Amino acid sequence: MSDPLLSVRELKRHYPVRSGILKRKTGAVRAVDGVSFELRQGETLAIVGESGCGKSTLAETVIGLDEPTAGEVVFDGASLAGGVDKSFRRRVQMVFQDPFSTLNERMTVGRLVAEPLVIHDEREDDRAAYVRELLETVGLDPVRHYDAFPHELSGGQRQRVGIARALVLDPDLLVLDEPVSALDVSVRAGILELLRELQAERGLTYLLISHDVSVVRQVADRVAVMYLGEFVELGELAGVLDDPAHPYTEALLSSVPRVRAEPAPDERIRLPGSPPDPADPPDGCRFHPRCHLRERLDDDAAARCVADEPTLTERGDGGDPRQSGDGRTVACHFRPADE
Numbered sequence: 001m002s003d004p005l006l007s008v009r010e011l012k013r014h015y016p017v018r019s020g021i022l023k024r025k026t027g028a029v030r031a032v033d034g035v036s037f038e039l040r041q042g043e044t045l046a047i048v049g050e051s052g053c054g055k056s057t058l059a060e061t062v063i064g065l066d067e068p069t070a071g072e073v074v075f076d077g078a079s080l081a082g083g084v085d086k087s088f089r090r091r092v093q094m095v096f097q098d099p100f101s102t103l104n105e106r107m108t109v110g111r112l113v114a115e116p117l118v119i120h121d122e123r124e125d126d127r128a129a130y131v132r133e134l135l136e137t138v139g140l141d142p143v144r145h146y147d148a149f150p151h152e153l154s155g156g157q158r159q160r161v162g163i164a165r166a167l168v169l170d171p172d173l174l175v176l177d178e179p180v181s182a183l184d185v186s187v188r189a190g191i192l193e194l195l196r197e198l199q200a201e202r203g204l205t206y207l208l209i210s211h212d213v214s215v216v217r218q219v220a221d222r223v224a225v226m227y228l229g230e231f232v233e234l235g236e237l238a239g240v241l242d243d244p245a246h247p248y249t250e251a252l253l254s255s256v257p258r259v260r261a262e263p264a265p266d267e268r269i270r271l272p273g274s275p276p277d278p279a280d281p282p283d284g285c286r287f288h289p290r291c292h293l294r295e296r297l298d299d300d301a302a303a304r305c306v307a308d309e310p311t312l313t314e315r316g317d318g319g320d321p322r323q324s325g326d327g328r329t330v331a332c333h334f335r336p337a338d339e
């Protein structure tokens, strides 16, 4: 098997919490707290979880917009420990939820898409022609839209411009941060289809950040489920979504209406309370105060949920043949015997 394009090892990003007149450091928000994964060329890994679990912080740390507190990111064999270089800034691009929230609304689409070429001093001779070609590739009109201003475009068209801008330097890895969350349901499918086509044509690798399981289902090859700064489950798409192994994954999926048979109300798992404060996460398994399976455990196992923090471990380690073979890792050792 080829070497991974991206390796993330025990990555942490803690934000200091300061209080008092002297603004002393009194603790830390553990936004990302020891996350590891690998991404191979041409594949899509989705990171899914509720708002505030640390997905965006993880994405920003991976692409070097934010510095890790600990751990390492390795891209194509080179560590980012010393900062990102020009080649990394060309080869790794981000598609944002709303591409124009950070862009100059007074620039035309043509100039916005060409801007990374100007910054990187590339294609001086044929920039306009190249940008027009790219607009066509992403489903826009190469003439009409080239001179348009962002406010003249629909949400879907704006996201197509965001994708063209991310592609203009011919990157290897795209980090897609909630790429369709800001769009009407009716235009989402078109954007997801475009992303799939571009991946097939260009061999792109995607790291998809999404709170929306239905989006993940349409795009991802593998899925990582994130809760309170940690991964609780990581594996192939179908395995994780159709046969969740972690109680949090189960709860997250049970709240998503299914296309054919929506779960009956009594199949929905209602998690008590809201996610705990990432500045003061629970001891042991971070999910244990809300876990619907814990009451079915015997006293010893329930006590271990509070005492021991489970790490991602390959299923099947307990010797259950039903669970081995799919390489899925899960951070919960205490599923009841009848599961």
Ligand SMILES: Nc1ncnc2c1ncn2[C@@H]1O[C@H](COP(=O)(O)OP(=O)(O)OP(=O)(O)O)[C@@H](O)[C@H]1O
Pocket (backbone or CB within 6 Å): 015, 029, 030, 031, 049, 050, 051, 052, 053, 054, 055, 056, 057, 058, 211, 278
């Ligand atoms: N600059 C910062 N300083 C302090 N805390 C931060 C900072 N950025 C994020 N956080 C906190 O880190 C945690 C994770 O935030 P993050 O935005 O990464 O989550 P998320 O899963 O992407 O959620 P959302 O989808 O709502 O953006 C949250 O508790 C958030 O309040």
